[in-house]
Amino acid sequence: MSTIKENIEKVNERKEAAAKQCGRNGDDILLVGVTKTRSADEINEGIDAGLTDIGENKVQEIMDKYDFVKPVRWHMIGHLQTNKVKYIIDKVSMIHSVDSYKLAEEINKRAGQHGITMDILIQVNSAQEESKFGISTDETEELIRRILENCPNIKIRGLMCIAPFAEDPNDIRVYFAEVKKLYDQYSQIEHERLDFQYLSMGMSHDFEVAILEGSNLIRVGTAIFGERDYSKQK
Numbered sequence: 087m088s089t090i091k092e093n094i095e096k097v098n099e100r101k102e103a104a105a106k107q108c109g110r111n112g113d114d115i116l117l118v119g120v121t122k123t124r125s126a127d128e129i130n131e132g133i134d135a136g137l138t139d140i141g142e143n144k145v146q147e148i149m150d151k152y153d154f155v156k157p158v159r160w161h162m163i164g165h166l167q168t169n170k171v172k173y174i175i176d177k178v179s180m181i182h183s184v185d186s187y188k189l190a191e192e193i194n195k196r197a198g199q200h201g202i203t204m205d206i207l208i209q210v211n212s213a214q215e216e217s218k219f220g221i222s223t224d225e226t227e228e229l230i231r232r233i234l235e236n237c238p239n240i241k242i243r244g245l246m247c248i249a250p251f252a253e254d255p256n257d258i259r260v261y262f263a264e265v266k267k268l269y270d271q272y273s274q275i276e277h278e279r280l281d282f283q284y285l286s287m288g289m290s291h292d293f294e295v296a297i298l299e300g301s302n303l304i305r306v307g308t309a310i311f312g313e314r315d316y317s318k319q320k
């Protein structure tokens with residue numbers, strides 16, 4: 087058995103155990119394999135081993151690998167510049183990193199040109215000083231309302247966050263908890279283009295606590311593919 091396959095099984099076991107611990111079903115938590123810096127061959131190995139969804143954080147990497155990767159759902163999980171939306175709009179099934187109205191407007195425009203509706207998550211930054219990206223929690227609702235009002239080619243499917251790194255993941259449980267609270271709150275908004283189904287939080291070192299705090303989509307790279315060599319990333 088390949089290492090990647092073994093690793094995916096281990097991640098699924100960890101996911102299952104965390105879900106059980108809070109009375110949930112592991113199958114209800116989507117595993118997105120994060121494939122930045124990984125070759126198409128490695129990614130295909132992951133797909134053969136059961137990955138249905140992969141996440142990339144750079145537009146260039148999606149474009150370079152797209153034609154060589156087996157059919158799979160692609161997620162854009164990294165900071166997205168407005169002028170690059172056009173390159174990925176027809177390739178990804180969800181954009182996790184929407185943190186400004188300007189970006190939403192561009193996604194709306196490009197989705198319209200392709201005759202599609204793009205699923206997005208709003209990236210919130212509950213640990214404000216720690217991260218450059220994500221919208222602050224007190225601006226989140228206004229952004230959601232503006233998108234619903236003005237962007238007919240966008241469907242808002244939930245929230246995403248990247249917790250600050252902590253040696254002990256228990257130290258960041260409060261951040262996950264805060265985002266879960268917002269998720270529950272905004273999921274109540276009644277609108278045909280708001281359909282909350284994804285709370286994207288948790289990475290290799292902290293996905294168990296993220297699950298305990300309500301995550302239903304985890305983004306896992308290192309625990310599946312090993313340590314990254316960033317010199318491979320453009």
Ligand SMILES: *Cc1c(COP(=O)(O)O)cnc(C)c1O
Nearest residue numbers: 120143163289290305306307308
């Ligand atoms: C790289 C990355 C991950 C995965 O991180 P690992 O620690 O390797 O699991 C998750 N989310 C985002 C946004 C990332 O850029």
